[in-house]
Amino acid sequence: MSELNKIALKILSNGKGILAADESNGTMTKRLDSVNIPSTSENRLLFRETLFSSESMKDCIGGVILYDETINQVSSLKKPIPDMISETGAVPGIKVDTGAKVLANSPEEKITEGLDGLRERLKKYYELGARFTKWRGVFNITKKYPSKLSIHSNAHALARYSNLVQECRMVPIIEPEVLMDGDHSANDCLNKTSEVIKRCFEELIIHQVDLTGIILKPNMILAGNKSKNKISNEEVSSKTLECLKNSVPSEVPGIAFLSGGQSEIEATENLNLINKNNDTNFLITYSYGRALQQSALKFWSENIKNLTGTQNIFNHRAKMCTLAAQGKWSKELENR
Numbered sequence: 001m002s003e004l005n006k007i008a009l010k011i012l013s014n015g016k017g018i019l020a021a022d023e024s025n026g027t028m029t030k031r032l033d034s035v036n037i038p039s040t041s042e043n044r045l046l047f048r049e050t051l052f053s054s055e056s057m058k059d060c061i062g063g064v065i066l067y068d069e070t071i072n073q074v075s076s077l078k079k080p081i082p083d084m085i086s087e088t089g090a091v092p093g094i095k096v097d098t099g100a101k102v103l104a105n106s107p108e109e110k111i112t113e114g115l116d117g118l119r120e121r122l123k124k125y126y127e128l129g130a131r132f133t134k135w136r137g138v139f140n141i142t143k144k145y146p147s148k149l150s151i152h153s154n155a156h157a158l159a160r161y162s163n164l165v166q167e168c169r170m171v172p173i174i175e176p177e178v179l180m181d182g183d184h185s186a187n188d189c190l191n192k193t194s195e196v197i198k199r200c201f202e203e204l205i206i207h208q209v210d211l212t213g214i215i216l217k218p219n220m221i222l223a224g225n226k227s228k229n230k231i232s233n234e235e236v237s238s239k240t241l242e243c244l245k246n247s248v249p250s251e252v253p254g255i256a257f258l259s260g261g262q263s264e265i266e267a268t269e270n271l272n273l274i275n276k277n278n279d280t281n282f283l284i285t286y287s288y289g290r291a292l293q294q295s296a297l298k299f300w301s302e303n304i305k306n307l308t309g310t311q312n313i314f315n316h317r318a319k320m321c322t323l324a325a326q327g328k329w330s331k332e333l334e335n336r
C-alpha cells in the first residue's frame with residue numbers, strides 16, 4: 001500500500017468523514033453575516049476551534065479541510081491548529097485553489113485558479129502538518145452549459161494540481177461540483193455530472209496521477225433546486241451510484257460527497273441510502289461544510305458563550321453522518 005493510499009484510507013475508513021471548514025474569508029463572512037456575527041479573524045477562529053475540540057472529532061472526523069487563515073492560527077491554548085487536529089486522530093488538510101474566476105471566452109462559466117506558485121505553497125502547508133488538499137472546480141447546468149471549454153479546462157487544472165500535490169506527498173481531493181442551481185432534471189444532473197467526472201479522470205490518467213492516492217469529492221445526483229420534478233431519496237441513491245459506476249475508475253479508494261446546499265437531514269438520509277445500496281468497492285462518506293455546521297453555527301450565534309451546547313449539536317450531526325456513511329442511520333436515531 002502506498003503512503004498516499006494509507007492517508008486516504010485513514011481519512012475515509014470506519015464511517016469517518018471530512019469536516020469541510022475551509023470557507024474562504026469571503027464565504028465565511030456571508031455565513032457569519034447570516035447569523036449576525038461580525039466576521040473577525042477571532043470569531044472565525046473561535047467557532048472553528050469549538051468544532052475542532054468536540055468529542056466527535058475522535059470517532060467521526062477523519063480529516064478537516066482548513067483555509068489558509070486557519071492553518072496559520074493558534075488555539076486559545078496556544079497550540080497550532082493543525083497540531084490540535086492531528087491530536088484528535090484526524091488528518092489536517094488545506095484548500096489550495098484560489099477561487100473560481102470568470103472563464104475567458106465563456107463569461108457565464110468559471111475556471112478555478114491557483115496553479116501559479118502552488119508547488120511552493122504546498123511545501124509550506126506540508127511543513128505546517130497538512131497531509132491532504134482540496135481544489136474545487138465548479139460547473140452550472142443550463143441548456144448550453146457546462147460547455148466543453150469549461151469541462152476541459154477545469155479537468156486539466158484539477159489534474160495539474162493533483163500531480164503537484166502528490167509530488168509533495170499529500171492526497172489531493174478532486175472536487176468537480178456540478179451545482180444544484182436551476183430547473184434541470186435529475187437526469188440532466190446525472191448526464192452532466194458523469195460527463196464532467198469522466199473528463200476529470202481522462203486528464204488524471206494523461207497526467208499519470210496515482211489514482212489510489214486521491215479522494216473524489218462529487219455532488220450527489222439531484223434535480224435542480226428550481227425543478228418541479230424532484231426525485232425520491234431512493235432515486236437519488238440509485239442515480240448517484242449509477243454515476244459513480246459509469247465514471248469513476250475502480251482504483252480510486254473513496255468518494256466523499258459535498259452537501260451542496262442540501263439540508264442537514266437530506267444530506268444525511270441520501271448518504272445513508274447510497275451506502276445501504278452501495279454495490280461498488282468504493283468507501284463512500286461525507287465531506288460536508290454546511291450540512292455539518294449549519295445548526296451548530298446558528299446555536300452558537302445565539303449563545304456565543306455556550307461552547308458545550310454548540311459542541312453537542314456538532315457532535316450529533318457528525319455522529320448521524322458517520323452512521324449514514326455506514327448505512328446505519330435512521331430517523332429514530334436522528335430524533336432520539
Ligand code: 13P
Binds near residue numbers: 175260287
Ligand atoms: P458544502 O458541503 O457546504 O457544499 O461544502 C463542501 C465544500 O467543501 C464545498 O467546496
